Amino acid sequence: MTKEQFKKFCSFRDEFRKQTALWNEEYNKVLKEKIESLSGCEITNSFIYNEKLDEINENDNIKYIWIQDNPGYNEMLQNRYAVGASGKAGQNFMKNEGLAEDFDREVIVLNKSPIHTKVTAVLSKLKNREIQDETQRYMAKAIFTVHNIFECDLWILGISNLKGIFGTFSKDMEKLYKNSALNKKMFLYYHFSQGQFKKAYNLEANTLGTDDPDKILESIGIKNRKKYFDF
Numbered sequence: 001m002t003k004e005q006f007k008k009f010c011s012f013r014d015e016f017r018k019q020t021a022l023w024n025e026e027y028n029k030v031l032k033e034k035i036e037s038l039s040g041c042e043i044t045n046s047f048i049y050n051e052k053l054d055e056i057n058e059n060d061n062i063k064y065i066w067i068q069d070n071p072g073y074n075e076m077l078q079n080r081y082a083v084g085a086s087g088k089a090g091q092n093f094m095k096n097e098g099l100a101e102d103f104d105r106e107v108i109v110l111n112k113s114p115i116h117t118k119v120t121a122v123l124s125k126l127k128n129r130e131i132q133d134e135t136q137r138y139m140a141k142a143i144f145t146v147h148n149i150f151e152c153d154l155w156i157l158g159i160s161n162l163k164g165i166f167g168t169f170s171k172d173m174e175k176l177y178k179n180s181a182l183n184k185k186m187f188l189y190y191h192f193s194q195g196q197f198k199k200a201y202n203l204e205a206n207t208l209g210t211d212d213p214d215k216i217l218e219s220i221g222i223k224n225r226k227k228y229f230d231f
Helices: 003-039 051-055 073-078 086-094 120-125 129-150 167-177 181-185 193-208 215-230
Strands: 064-068 106-111 153-157 186-187
Touching: 003 120, 003 129, 064 086, 064 129, 064 181, 086 193, 106 129, 129 167, 129 181, 153 215, 181 186, 186 215, 193 215
Parallel strands: 064 106, 064 153, 153 186
Antiparallel strands: none
């Protein structure tokens, strides 16, 4: 990346780290007990920052930005995103298809929500809508900021809850991207969990009659984007 890109990225990264710490100071007492009760396990913090971001340096070449749902159990324990089964499956796919040889140096991972839950569905049971709206709006803006820095492909992974749990996130993404040239670089896909992504990928490959990953991914990503966004 260029020096200017790295400077802007560092500014984003520092702000995101500080904001996550601030959320934990303000809201952790409100959410922690609820999350532990609903998830059936103890947690460290309710809001999780991705420490992988701190390892990115000026020599790295960012090719993709991944947007997952929210930090799961492994992400909470390690303070690192995409380290669970779904994340590992995704990383293997990227490497096997020649899309990213060194995942942590080529892919930035963020979430629709920074709030940890063992499974995403628990978010709908927390009831703290104001906190969820605030954090989802922040993440939409943060994602748009990072996307403008690198202008690479943006993958939104997980689409079933875009009109439900992540409705606020979706509305803000619509506003931010509607008149931006970057909306052509936004692609929507199913999760890597439970083989959802791979099933859709294989089906599209058969439909198109090709094994070219770029063509397959573009076709799926655009079709899904048009289902959820007006661009």
